[in-house]
Structure formats: C-alpha cells, structure tokens
Amino acid sequence: MDAIQTTVVQLSTALSLTLIFVGTSLGIFVGAIPGLTGAMLIALTLPLTFTLDPQLAMTLLVSMYVGSISGGLITGTLLRMPGTPASVMTTLDGYPMSQQGQPGRALGLGIYASLVGGLISCLFLVTLSAPIARWSTQLGPFEYCSLVMMALVLIATIDGASLTRSLFSGTLGILAAMPGISAATGEVRLTLGFASLNGGFKLLPVLIGMFAINQVLRDIANIDQKIPRVSVTHSGLWLTLVDWKNQWVNMLRSSLIGTFIGILPGIGANIGSIAAYSAAKNSSKTPQKFGSGSAEGIVASEAANNATVGGALIPLVAMGIPGSVIDAILLGALVLHGLQPGPRLFSDHPELVHTIMGTYFLANLVMFAVMIASVGFLAKLVRFPRPFLLPIILTFCIAGSFALSNRMFDVWVMLGFGLLGLVLERNRIPLAPFVIGFVLGPIAEENLCAGLMSSHGSWLPIITRPISLLFVVISALLLIVPLVRQFRKKWDSKKKTMNDDDAKETSIVPQSETLSENGEQNSHSFWSRYGLPVWHTVAVMAIIGMIVFQCSGFFANQHELTQFPQQPVQVVVPFSAGGGTDLFARIVQKSITENKLLKQPVVIINQAGGSGTIGSRNVKQARADGYKILCTHEGLITSKYSGKVNYGPEAFEPIAQTGEINLVVVVHQNARHKNLAELLQYAENHPGELQFGTNFGALAHFAAKKIEQACGGEYFNYVQSGDGQKRYTLLIGGHIDATIFSLAEFLAYRGDGQIRALAVLSKERNSALPDIATAREQGIDAVVGNSLYWFAPKGTPQERIDLLADTLEQAMQSDSVRNSLRALSIAPVFYRGEKLNENISQSEKIFSELVPGSTIQLPDFPFYIIIATLSLMSIVVVQEIFFSRTPSTNRFSSCKPRTWLAICCFVLLCCYVLVLEQGWLSYWLATAFMVAVTGGAMAKWQPRYLLILIELSLLTGLGTEIVFTSVFSVVLP
Secondary structure, three states, X not given: OHHHHHHHHHHOOHHHHHHHXXXXXXXXXXXXXXXXXXXXXXXXXXXXXXXXXHHHHHHHHHHHHHHHHHHHHHHHHHHOOOOOHHHHHHHHHHHXXXXXXXXXXXXXXXXXXXXXXXXXXXXXXXXXXXXXXXXXXXXXXXXXXXXXXXXXXXXXXXXXXXXXXXXXHHHHHHHHOOOEEOOXXXXXXXXXXXXXXXXXOOHHHHHHHHHHHHHHHHHHHOOOOOOOOOOOOHHHOXXXXXXXXXXXXXXXXXXXXXXXXXXXXXXXXXXXXXXXXXXXXXXXXXXXXXXXXXXHHHHHHHXXXXXXXXXXXXXXXXXXXXXXXXXXXXXXXXXXXXXOOOHHHHHHOHHHHHHHHHHHHHHHHHHHHHHHHHHHHXXXXXXXXXXXXXXXXXXXXXXXHHHHHOOHHHHHHHHHHHHHHHHHHHOOOOOHHHHHHHXXXXXXXXXXXXXXXXXOOOOOHXXXXXXXXXXXXXXXXXXXXXXXXXXXXXXXXXXXXXXXXXXXXXXXXXXXXXXXXXXXXHHHHHXXXXXXXXXXXXXXXXXXXXHHHHHHHHHHOHHHOOOXXXXXXXXXXXXXXXXXXXXXXXXXXXXXXXXXXXXXXXXXXXXXXXXXXXXXXHHHOOOOOOOEEEEEOOHHHHHHHOOOOOXXXXXXXXXEEEEEEEEEXXXXXXXXXXXXXXXXXXXXXXXXXXXXXXXXXXXXXXXXXXXXXXHOOOOOEEEEOOOHHHHHHHHHOOOOOEEEEEHXXXXXXXXXXXXXXXXXXXXXXXXXXXXXXXXXXXXXXOOOEEEXXXXXXXXXXHHHHHHHXXXXXXXXXXXXXXXXXXXOOOEOOXXXXXXXXXXXXXXXXXXXXXXXXXXXXXXXXXXXXXXHHHHHHHHHHHHHHHHOOOOHHHHHHOOOOOHHHHHHHHHHHHHHHHHHHHOOOOHHHHHHHHHHHHHHHHOOOOHHHHHHHHHHHHHHHHHHHHHHXXXXXOOOO
16 A cells, blocks of 8 residues: 555656656657657667666656557548558548548547557556466467467458458468568578568558558549548547447457457557457448448557557566567666566565556546647648648658668568559458458467477367367357358348449548649638748748758768768667667667767667568678667577578678677476476487477577587477567466576566576576576586677778777776666676687687577468469459459549559659669758659649748658657668
8 A cells, every 4th residue: 555655646746747748748749650669769768767766767668658559540540641550450440531521530539449448458457467467378379379360360351342352362461471581480481582571571661551652642643632621629529428328338348359469478459459340340230331431440449459558568567578569678678777577576666566557547648638639730631732741641651661670671662562552452452451461470370380399290289279279269250150141141132232342442532632723722721721921931930940950960060070970870789679689789879878989979770670680681781881880699690500691790890799698598487307407308208398499590599409419419399489578478388398598588587486597508607696507517518698799891991990899898888887787687798809709700610510490390381371362363353354243444444634643753752762772862852852843743833832842842851850860860861
C-alpha cells in the first residue's frame, strides 16, 4: 500500500504529468509519420534518460510507447498512409469512411476504441501480470505455429472478394516475405544475386507502397473528381448511446484478443489487429460492409492494436521477457538504470512497477484527450487541395522509407510495391490477404521449422499437443463456417451476390479533390476561407527561418573546412534498436556528445536485417572518408563462415575493439545437470535427445559447435530458436534443454529464478558469476567470447582512422561509460593497432574451424509457396478469361482521362529518387523541385496557384530535412 501511495504522489507531480503529456504527444506525432517508428523515438530518447530517476525515465518512455501505437490511426484514416504496421487494418475501413465525408467519425471511433483497448489491457496488466506471463511460456514452436496458421486462415475470410483471389493474394504475400536470409535455417534464398535482398523486404516500405503510393497514384488519376464537403464538430466525435450499444461487445472482444496477442513474445500489434478484425467480421451481421467504411472494422483494429501494448508489458514486468522491439528497449533502459527485470522487480522495486502501470493508464487518457482535441484540425486535411497535399504525401513516404534503415533500396521497394498494389486492385485482387501473408508467413515457417527440429522431423506434435490441437480446430472452424455461409448465400441468390461484389469493387475507387473547371472553385474557396494573405506571410517567414537555420551550421564551420569531420559521423549498428550492441553504441555516443570529443555530432543508424549483413554491407560500400563507420560484434566474422556473406573484417579498416562480453551455457533451474561436463555426458549417452536452442549461423551456434569440437563429437540436436528473448521463453517452458546467452542476457533473465548457468566460456571466471566454473576448469577447452568492434570502409585515410580511435579511447575512459557498460556486463576494454588485428585474427581462426548446420532435412517451403502462387494465379486468369461477366475491354476503357498524369508523376518520382541516390542535388532542393513540378502538373499550371506551390515546395523540402535530420537524427540522402 505504501508503494501505491508513493506512486500516486510521484505521478501527481508537475514534472511527471509534463513528461506523460510530452511523451504521449511526441509518440502520436511520430506514429503518424510513416518511417518514424516508436522504436526509433524511444531509442533516440533513451540516452537522455540516463540522468533521470528510473521512475521518471520509465514514465517518459512508456508514454511514448502508447502514443506511437495510437498515432498511426491519423494518416491511415485520412490519407490511406498507415503510420505504423499496426494501423493497416484500420486503413481498410477508416479511409473509405473519411472519403464518404465522415473523417471526424472515423477518427472518433478509432480514438475511443484505442482508449478502451488500452484501459482493458491495463486492467490485465495490473491484476494478472504474473500468472498470465507464466502461462504464455507453455507455448512452444508447434503452438506458435498453429496459432499463426489460425491467423493465416483469415486470408480466406478477411475480404469479400472471391476465395481464389484472396488465397492468391495471401500466397503472393508469403512469397514476397521469402527472399533473404531464412530465419529458420540461416540460408540465403531467392535473392536473385542482389545482396541488398539478404535482409528481405522490410515491412514498412511494403505497406507504404501498397497503400500510400498506390492511393496517391489513384488520386492523381481521379484528381478531377470532387469529394464530399467535410464538416467536423467536436459534438460529432462523441459516441452516442446507440454507438456504445452496437460496439461494446466488439470493443471488449477485440481488446481481449489484442491483450492475449500482446502477451506472446514476438507476435506484435499488427497481428493483434488482424485477428481482431477477422473476429469482428465473422461475428458481424453486416460483414459485406467491411472494407468499405465499416465502423466495426475501425473499432476492432484500434482496440486490439492498443491493447497489445498493455499485453506486451505483462511479460516484461513479470518475467523480464520483451514482447516487441520497443519492449526490448524498455528492458535495456531498466538494466542501464541498475535494475533487474523479472519477479524480483515486484519485491525489490514495487514503486517502479506501479509507476509503469500508472503511467500506462494515464498515457491512454492523455492520448485520448490530445487526439480528440486535435481531430477537428486533422480532419481538414481531407479538404486540403490535392495538388498541394499529394506531393507532400509523396515526400513523407520517400523520407519515411529511407529513414527506416537509411537505404535507398527501401525507397525503390516502396515504389515497386506501390505499382504492385495498383495492379492487384485494378484486377480486383484484395490487398488485405497480401499483408496478412507477408506478416505471418515467416513467423509460421520459423516456428514450424523449430518444431520439426525438436521432434526430429515428425509432424505429429502439431495435433498431439493440446493447445496446438485447439488452435488447429479453431482454424478449421474459421475456414469452414464462412465457406458454408458463402455457399448458402450463393445458392440462394447467386446473381445478387455477384452484383454486390461488383458494387463493392466500384466503391473502392477513391474520391479526390479537384482543380478541374468544376473543382477549381472548391480549391479557391479553401484558400479564401483560411486566408491567402496570412498563408503567404507565414510561409515566407517560415522559409526564411529555415534557410537561416540551415545556413547557420554552414557558416559556423567555414573556418574548419580543411579539418575532419565537417559533417555528422554516422555509426551504423546492424541490429535492431534496444539490443546490446545498440545500447553500447548509444552509451559511447552520449559520452562523445557530452564531452564534445568530436566537432560534429555522432548519429546512430540502425540497419537491422540479414543477421547483421545489411548494415555491414552498407558500410563496406560507403565512401572511404570516415563519415560512415560500423559498430558490430563477432557476428561480422560468423556471417562470413556461415556462408551468409563472402567478406569479413578484411573488407574494412579496423578502428578499435572497445568491449568484451562473456558467453554462458544455461539450462532450466530444475535440470538434472549440475555442470557442463554432466550435460555433455548426458548428451553422449542419449544421442539426439538433448535439444539445444540457438540461432543458426549466429555466435551462440558457433560457440556450441566449439564445445562439441573440444569434446570430439556431435552431442546436440540443434533447434532454431531465434534471438535471446525467444530462447529464454522456450527454455523456461521446457521446449529446449539448453542454450547459450551472453552474460548480460543471463543476468537480466536469471532474476526470474528459472534458469541457471553451467559454465562460462572464458579463460577466467567472471566477477559477476564467481561461483560458476569456466568450461576449461571442467576439462572442456572451449573459450569463445563476444567482442565489440568499430570498422571503417576499406581505404579510409589513416589519419581519420587514428582520430576516430582517439575519440573512442577518450570516450571509453569516461567513468559514466565504464559504469554504464558494467551495468550491461560488458568489460570496458580498448585495443587498437597491432593488438586489435591480433584479436581479430584469433577470432577468425576459431570460427573458421567450425561449420554449423542443421541436422534435420526441412521442407523446401519457398518451392511449395511458388507452386501454390503460380497455381492460384493460373486459376484467377482462367476465371477472368472464361467466367468473368465483366468484359475486359469495358474495364480498360474505364481508364480515367488523367491516367497519363499519374504515369508521368510516377516517372518523375523515380527520377527524383535516382537524383537523391546519386547525390546530384541536395535533398531539400531536389524535394522542392519535385513538389513544385508534380503539384503544378496536377493544378494544370494555373497562375493563381504557382506562388503557393513555390512556397509549399520550399517549406516541404526544408521542413522535411530539418524534422528528420535535426530532430530525429536521420541523415537524409
């Protein structure tokens, strides 16, 4: 009770309430912009919280978490541009409703549903955290696989299109997720020789392309059409008693689904919204309205995706298991503040746990208030003249796609999938199944492969394990019931059903604004209504201010043009934000910035994917000038010897080694083995029985092979178990028998009291585990560690290498850095020159002798998916040619008169991306030119709008660069 009173007092202070308001508002803003993710915002904010009290730090970070999930509703509903993957399902009904003249109602429904979902999940977070989190660990690979398969069944029921078209779209989505390094086997597949595809297609560029770029091109082609006049009042935002009566069951069901999905590590808010959306449609009395402005669809999606936040916090606070990338960053924040996540957090720091819960509750209320207060202004975006709005949308789409990983490849992916989405919808193939397949396919494959490895290739456990069987039965019902319903409906009125389908397809055509002869008056009245002179005054002042801001840094550094660095130094971390390497890099970055060790700022860029190969290849191909460097670990070496890439440290200029991390062999607390020697003896006496969890081709896999090599045999049945958090979940659930963690991971997870260490793979005992013997002490000569390295592109001038090394050495001598690294169980060492090269050569020698691989022959999933996709495509083509009642000539003759304008704008967009990629023009200048030309073409070059377009183009170019570069530290091309 005292802890609760302390928490109430803490959260009632002006500082705490300010942090909640600022954090939630920033989260909403970032969540609304595609490419700026909540994980990015929280990772950038994390170093700033080191000086705060842990309770205040978590108050700010949790508030940002809540706001970032909610913000995606805004652009998804108004512009068909989902700000986050979690808001994709909202877009399916939110955008059609806003185009029907009800943007305020669409936003209002989503905001209310977000609030209810957040509050219901908060109730579970407060009352049932520990028991629910412990139950979730009973789900193994087969349970996860059958759960995801249950969600994949939604492909057949999520859209009103024909079953064949839905299945084709779904399998095409699964196929699109296949290229790259397989998460299940570690093999490189379907890349067609393109190294950029090693990490596959990123989800956010795919979604931006399929929905935003697709919709912009359609809007350009229909730009002469009018849209309904929008009238938004705050009184119209409040849900009536009728609304509550119609939606309360939907809200409750969707919130429960979202909470349950959020509890499961690695599933995510996007899957929660998909599952809730399908459940709402299957139980609706009017399922035909879904996809064309259904209130039930908006409510289901938003209630579920916000509820997943509270659900994901449950395993985090109860067991120290992060359920998502953002939760992993929050876990890192707790560790950096000297706290140990897990059950002991409840007993040792109850006030912090209550602060997290109280902040989550208050942040949902603040989110509701902020979004309701601003919805009237936001809804007016729908009436903003299209020639001025669409170029701005294109700018944010491109900047957002690039900001995700700082790769122009992602921008081209976005454009390519934009065309694909346009072609699919043009041929009446729904997009929702594609998204479901793209999201769920890899998860299903990874868990199925892990299950097959653990069962030695047997498929039986998927129906012999009770929970898995339950999900399989539910999947069958989800598939059969809609099919029976559809069959009966067609049997009763086949002709009526076909007419309804045609009507639905035509309803998808967007209604756009307007600079035609008929629509010109609407655009002019917009500017008249909001004051053209005021606009000119504000625009000119803003442009002048931005130019002064941009030039201030230029003139301030003119006297240092001959010195390095002249611009920000980009540090590429080839892993997700919140991981050990990322936290390490941000600690060093903070020291460099605070102590002004460099004349220019250091910017952290996360380029995750391909087991670290995406980021390393980006630095390898960068200009050898010292402005882009790599912070990585031994994974750079293991990727070479596991066959993922054909290069290693020799392709770079080594700068320094700045940290060492011990590896620990770990088992369940109740395991029979007292030490590593006993574990190996058991494995030798029971061949193939000991399930060893690892991530194929990663450092832990090589370390396990080193143990086998030292003992002269093969002892383990390797099970693909993903990253540390997944391996921990499987270990405490009894699905694997042993695994290897870094010392930092082990210390973070052991607070739950369910795991223990058998050996440390180091030369000497670690001071953090003085009672745990090394493998050498147990007679096993296996010494494998993880070192943190800094590299520059090959050919970087030696004087710049030396300057960077000097800077890192000074940072590593800082007491704050050394203390923070010790909190992460990273030994703060520093090596450069000959000693550095010697350490790298020694690591290469160790790993070159090991050849990790799978012991189970797994199905060739890409082959089967390709066959299924081609077969379904053939059926769709045959149906279209021989059975379609709409002649193809009629469809193609319905092309809009300004289709050629859309084509020209797309070509101009590609040229703009090419100019940015080649660096022929600065970002703001190229962007201003693109906005002016595309907007002018859409406005038919009417003189009255040319000045506005020029002002708007300069504002967009300068403003985008300032927001992304100065605020979010994203260096645009």
